[in-house]
Amino acid sequence: MLSPRQLFLQHQAQTTDFPLLLEVEKAEGVFMYGPNGERYLDLISGIGVSNVGHRHPRVLQAIHDQLDKYLHLMVYGEIVQAPPAQLAHALAQTLPAGLDNVYFVSSGSEAVEGACKLAKRYTGRTELIAFDKAYHGSTQGSLSLNGSESFKRAFRPLLPDVRHIRHNSFPDLALITSRTAAVILETVQGEAGVRIPAPGYLEALRARCTQVGALLILDEIQSGFGRTGTFWAFEQFNVVPDILTCAKGMGGGMPIGAFISRQEVMHSLKNDPMLGHITTFGGHPVSCAASLATLRVLQEENLLGQVPAKAEAFKKRLVHPAIKEIRHLGLMMAVEFNSFETLKAIIDNAILKGVLTDWFLFCDHSMRIAPPLTITFPEIEEACALIMAAISEEVRF
Template structure:
């Protein structure tokens, strides 16, 4: 029996068919069960900040596992307190900030949802979120996710959430003193790496402050240096009321966090939220080591510089299929001129390149923050080959259609 048959029999079908069986990783490369080598420009969907099997990650995991893994949140541990202090410093919360730890981005956004409800009370029943944004698949975070097709099988949703266009005009029209919070993704990754309009976050900060609503920024995919700043909101020079983080913070270890600023830090009180595993010594030690290495190696700057290098190189590929590049740092979306993104992803895998298609007309690139010239050169070579494979197939299809019409 093959691994595909095992997966089809034993795993739930919500993820669809698995595309490969990977057995080993090192740096920006993966090897499948047949020994084939791949360049990984998906990094576990923006998770593997340091790449695969980085010595810092491995050492932190092994050392902490041999010391203390878990004691529950009835108690504190040094790695937990050290990571909380580091996150506050990197986010710029000041002394008033606080950190809640969970196990995933969805859990971080669930905590943020409850923070909004605590702030709103009975007098602010409304929560605003953006159309086509993605905040998670749990029942609470799905209610915040502006994708009706994802919600439809699970209706009714948690009430009170309203979806608006991603414009300052729509926000100004929707905001009033009955709004508890506005949730935003600074870059809509699952929508195809779509940037918010210039000035949107600044306008959102001014308008939410005017009406007494919280501004909550979902940094699950954009945080941990991914966009060329520690957190994407920092590009806008604003201070939100809360941010949520996960993915790249743990570098491959499951961890998420809600980070609060100012008065929002005092909304939770004992009994209002909790997690058995959230913030345990093992997870926080690994995340602290990952963030420490990102700082030590100046990988935030590397993300900014390599992102521009990658953008320029992609736009230099001679192909009518490539229509542009969106995003910031090492969160990039390659816009295609035809709805063939899934075909390009499949061709890329055949050529030994791992990328992702969040929709039919976009390729998503989220490589490790450690990439350099060698990885970028290899990527361009493999992407060029993949795009040409699909172009050849389109030409063959067009020729076949023309031949059929001629003989009709």
Template sequence: TPLEQTYLVNSGTEAIEGALKLARRVTRRSQIIAMKNAYHGNTMGSLSLMDYEERKAPFRPLIPDIHHINFNSETDLDFITNKTAAVIAETIQGGAGFIEPTNNYLTKLKAKCESVGALLILDEIQPGIGRTGKLFGFKNYNVIPDIVVTGKGLGGGLPIGAFTASKAHMSLLQDNPKMGHITTFGGNPLIAASALATLKEVVNSNLMQEALEKEKLVKDLLLQHPLIKEVRGRGLMLAAITESADVTNHVVLEAQKRGLILFWLLFEPKAIRITPPLTISKAELKKGCGIIIDILNTLL
């Protein structure tokens, strides 16, 4: 099914809700299969997709009929059946530690979904809009989802979320009930203009190509350091993995004092998250990596 029509909302998580509702309308099934260690946002539906009990328990009961499988596990594809409305995955798992699909996993996942009449929803809220060197992360992996969810960078700094599907599928949201995912500010002209301008800039500039050059720069600089075990991810969605959560915590907190914003990842305590704006210059990236290396050197 082609990706033809986009529905604009105000945040990523609200777009995830729309995608879930659309999958139910299209398939008339309720079961959703989500990935372990996934993050899709914090509204009730998105939270229900997460398998992190500590974060869910205070808000139960959440939405029912959600099951979790392991990302990149081919044997787990057997859990997808003709009861499944949709499978949802981040194209590159974010909170899990910037885990890329391996072994054509997403192609196999899509084929499995098709064989049982389930929809594939890819959450591109973090990898999408040029961050991995392509407009959508899934363009790196030879797959096209039935529903793609975007947000974050799409707004060029303004609040937005969006989900895109075929016209035939999207038209099901028009009736029964009418305006079943309406929200006051969704698709307002300011946000729509901002997203359009951002898309034009990302598509027509060198930002996507440069994201890959910047990836190489960061990997070359950081991998020289003995306390960096690995740099995962693609483009400007990078996670430097240290040997321990303590080292990572120290780097993230100390970097902040030195004017460099890094962050953690939800399920991978050894990861230093490096996700700068696509417009960061190579000089700024070198400076930032220099700060990380200086901090790491104090630990040697």
């Protein structure tokens, strides 16, 4: 009988010639466990997914409770179901007045697709503006918005009428005009290596969008659900978007995403044409139950309040001449080295020592650190000690 590893390599579609090939039998809290007793401290949370840790008891209980009632019933928006209705209400309570209408989907890419369709439909305009080194997903529409040509050129032609401007460039804001349906921006650029808006930049972007009648879409697929120390990252920048996208950490490990706007905007998908956006599995009751439990854990277990101190604990311990810079907003962190080759050697060594980290798609010389928010201070100390040992073994001064 073939092993799971053999089946994986023979029959499961691959995305690189060098997958990690870590075999995991169980995960709990911040740890993943292999079939032979291997233990890996997870510092990337499934790329920003497991914000409340792996298999949080309250998330598991919500899933089990919903399994006893029903699974999929009908495509999105036709049947009243308690889990999505209750989750939509709870999400609205975390947001400024007006952002109160939630469309549930199955992933971050789909949330971006829906948000851009909504912006075009509501404004009657066609131009979309995104940013250099942006990452919004891999479907053809969301890929069109990404800011790295190396990831796009093999799939052209892509969505027309998309323009890219420079992140944090105040002069480039003049390129947003009355032709622009929407400007889409990650509140904190993730795959660019944790790039934070310059002081006053988001406020100027918001003002320019308002001036020309363009909608502002903030992508919080990575930065939302507590990752930066506030429930939504935009809370730290004195702006409110017209449309908000979220996914990843939203489901406690279950697949779910959403785009959120005010009712007046969202209702434009109801007519001309009717059913302007459709999804089969969006608002799946099990995923919504898990998401509501995740939201409650974040609100009730003081995880957000601990984020600044935990981020500082990482910064205090990750000090080495090979580290050029640490950029972060909360526990969304990038540790910069001089090259991909140096970083790859450190990452590989750290995995052998039992710590899983990663790099960024558009910043391959920076280490991604985005652990579950439930990580404890002793676990941070252990992780940093192992990373520092890996650095010292791979970098000679």
